[in-house]
Amino acid sequence: MSRVDELERLYQTSYTAVVRFLYRKVWDADRAEDLAQEVFLRLFQHKPEKPRAWIFAVAANLARDEARSAIRRRKHLTLLSTDPTPAPSRVQAADEAVEHDEQMEAVQQALAALTPRDREVLLLWDAGLSYPEIAAQTGLAVGAVGTTLARARKRLVEAYDTQHAQDHAAHS
Amino acid sequence: MRHIPEEELHSYLDQALSRSQCVEIESHLARCAWCRASRDGIAALRDRTTALLSTLTPVRHRIPPSWDSLSLQAAARGSRRVRLGQAGLWAASIAAAVGLGWAGQGLLSRAPSAAPTQQAALTVPSDSGLVQQLAVQTSPETSRAPEAPRPAVTSTEQAAATPSAARTHRTVEERSALMDSDSSVSAYSPSEPVGSRLSAGGLPSSDFDLTGGGMWRTLSWDNAKRERGESVPRIRGLPVVEVQVAAASRDSSGQPTMIVAQQLRSGQLIHTIEGPATDVTRLLASQRSEGKSPWPTMDDSTAVSDGTMAMRHGDRMLAIQASPSVPADSLRAMIRRLNAANR
Numbered sequence: 001m002s003r004v005d006e007l008e009r010l011y012q013t014s015y016t017a018v019v020r021f022l023y024r025k026v027w028d029a030d031r032a033e034d035l036a037q038e039v040f041l042r043l044f045q046h047k048p049e050k051p052r053a054w055i056f057a058v059a060a061n062l063a064r065d066e067a068r069s070a071i072r073r074r075k076h077l078t079l080l081s082t083d084p085t086p087a088p089s090r091v092q093a094a095d096e097a098v099e100h101d102e103q104m105e106a107v108q109q110a111l112a113a114l115t116p117r118d119r120e121v122l123l124l125w126d127a128g129l130s131y132p133e134i135a136a137q138t139g140l141a142v143g144a145v146g147t148t149l150a151r152a153r154k155r156l157v158e159a160y161d162t163q164h165a166q167d168h169a170a171h172s
Numbered sequence: 173m174r175h176i177p178e179e180e181l182h183s184y185l186d187q188a189l190s191r192s193q194c195v196e197i198e199s200h201l202a203r204c205a206w207c208r209a210s211r212d213g214i215a216a217l218r219d220r221t222t223a224l225l226s227t228l229t230p231v232r233h234r235i236p237p238s239w240d241s242l243s244l245q246a247a248a249r250g251s252r253r254v255r256l257g258q259a260g261l262w263a264a265s266i267a268a269a270v271g272l273g274w275a276g277q278g279l280l281s282r283a284p285s286a287a288p289t290q291q292a293a294l295t296v297p298s299d300s301g302l303v304q305q306l307a308v309q310t311s312p313e314t315s316r317a318p319e320a321p322r323p324a325v326t327s328t329e330q331a332a333a334t335p336s337a338a339r340t341h342r343t344v345e346e347r348s349a350l351m352d353s354d355s356s357v358s359a360y361s362p363s364e365p366v367g368s369r370l371s372a373g374g375l376p377s378s379d380f381d382l383t384g385g386g387m388w389r390t391l392s393w394d395n396a397k398r399e400r401g402e403s404v405p406r407i408r409g410l411p412v413v414e415v416q417v418a419a420a421s422r423d424s425s426g427q428p429t430m431i432v433a434q435q436l437r438s439g440q441l442i443h444t445i446e447g448p449a450t451d452v453t454r455l456l457a458s459q460r461s462e463g464k465s466p467w468p469t470m471d472d473s474t475a476v477s478d479g480t481m482a483m484r485h486g487d488r489m490l491a492i493q494a495s496p497s498v499p500a501d502s503l504r505a506m507i508r509r510l511n512a513a514n515r
Contacts, residue, residue: 008239015236020229029230037237044246100227107224126225131188146183150214153182153221160224 003047010051011040014128018059021127024111025063026070035062053133056124060137106167110159118152125149176200176207181214234508237501387419388431400430405446405490407506410434413441418451429455444510445491452489456482481507 023032048054396415418429429447481503482491
């Protein structure tokens with residue numbers, strides 16, 4: 001298989017994972033798609049040695065830059081906005097959708113409760129990276145990836161359950 | 173007996189251990205009920221984490237670009253960077269030369285001379301692809317800043333008006349310009365249309381006659397804007413070459429079908445068609461050979477075929493036609509943006 005074929009295959013098999021990985025960092029589906037395209041454009045230009053790990057490293061960097069500029073934008077907006085933000089006009093139709101949104105929000109909050117390193121390792125693992133790939137990207141020793149994942153999984157579930165219990169108490 | 177540490181069981185289940193480590197763990201598990209229970213607990217935790225994370229999946233509205241379009245975009249970006257770099261060096265050398273000349277002149281006569289940028293502009297060869305590139309790159313700037321130096325606009329017009337120059341960078345450039353337009357239309361600021369100065373005959377050939385011989389009026393870009401305001405269906409950032417309006421409309425709203433021809437940097441033409449659905453459907457049907465899928469008949473549906481994409485909204489329809497045909501992904505992306513802009 002030629003180098004370009006290999007990259008194309010990677011694109012076909014990993015594009016969705018990259019979008020999902022980015023979405024879990026920027027929380028905007030459209031933005032995640034834009035950034036994912038940017039990742040693969042750069043992949044094509046650079047043709048790195050270890051492309052699979054490389055795309056996630058670039059995705060993580062892009063998301064980080066995005067977060068920084070989002071903070072800057074927010075500050076700017078806070079300065080600019082004097083009117084209260086209008087209430088969302090769209091009414092959610094189905095109960096299911098609402099429930100899904102609530103669950104998603106709870107998981108999002110649980111994820112936010114992790115330390116940045118634990119979160120990164122967990123997301124990289126979920127994106128399909130191997131221990132050595134995660135280690136290379138995060139600077140951890142390969143042996144420490146398992147420990148980090150063990151802790152991250154436990155904390156995510158704990159944080160989610162706590163959140164869920166609180167929500168239930170609030171609803172009842 | 174020493175039990176297996178939790179993190180090691182995670183690594184084991186994640187298949188991150190060596191073969192020998194796995195054998196060791198498996199033989200221990202066979203003898204140790206405590207560790208087996210621990211393994212089952214960790215397996216459940218692992219599954220639960222995966223399930224929780226799976227809720228954090230974006231609702232996707234977009235179709236990912238094809239690999240081909242992406243690689244063309246990447247190639248274009250690379251060549252643009254190289255060329256801009258060259259252009260930068262070249263411009264710097266001209267500036268230096270002009271600067272020297274200017275300084276020399278100053279020494280000789282002490283008379284006030286023209287601004288160095290204007291002198292530099294005179295030496296710009298109009299048939300150079302490099303200059304075309306430079307000009308196209310700078311034209312969005314010039315439309316934003318009317319006081320910007322003149323040369324950029326001049327050479328854009330010249331490049332667009334001479335098909336031979338425009339064709340210099342066909343193939344990759346041609347497709348890439350299109351990719352640019354679909355990926356960064358909103359980032360572009362509209363450049364000044366060059367349409368009024370161009371006759372259809374001077375353009376790179378379009379291999380179809382869109383109007384199909386009916387009664388059509390050809391408008392200048394300014395007149396089109398005067399008639400339709402901002403609702404002229406077009407891809408922002410690309411020069412408008414020609415605007416044609418059907419003489420009659422079947423629509424009760426009275427807005428007849430409008431066809432806007434726009435030119436990519438490379439010379440390729442894109443037509444945007446907007447009008448009563450019945451008229452647009454007929455127009456599109458007349459362009460196509462028999463046996464193709466019908467154009468959309470229900471609200472909000474889209475159809476794509478042979479470098480053409482159509483989207484229907486109630487009794488209006490919006491379509492894009494590109495010649496030669498471009499990837500469906502690009503068309504789809506373009507029509508979405510157009511549709512968003514037209515709403």
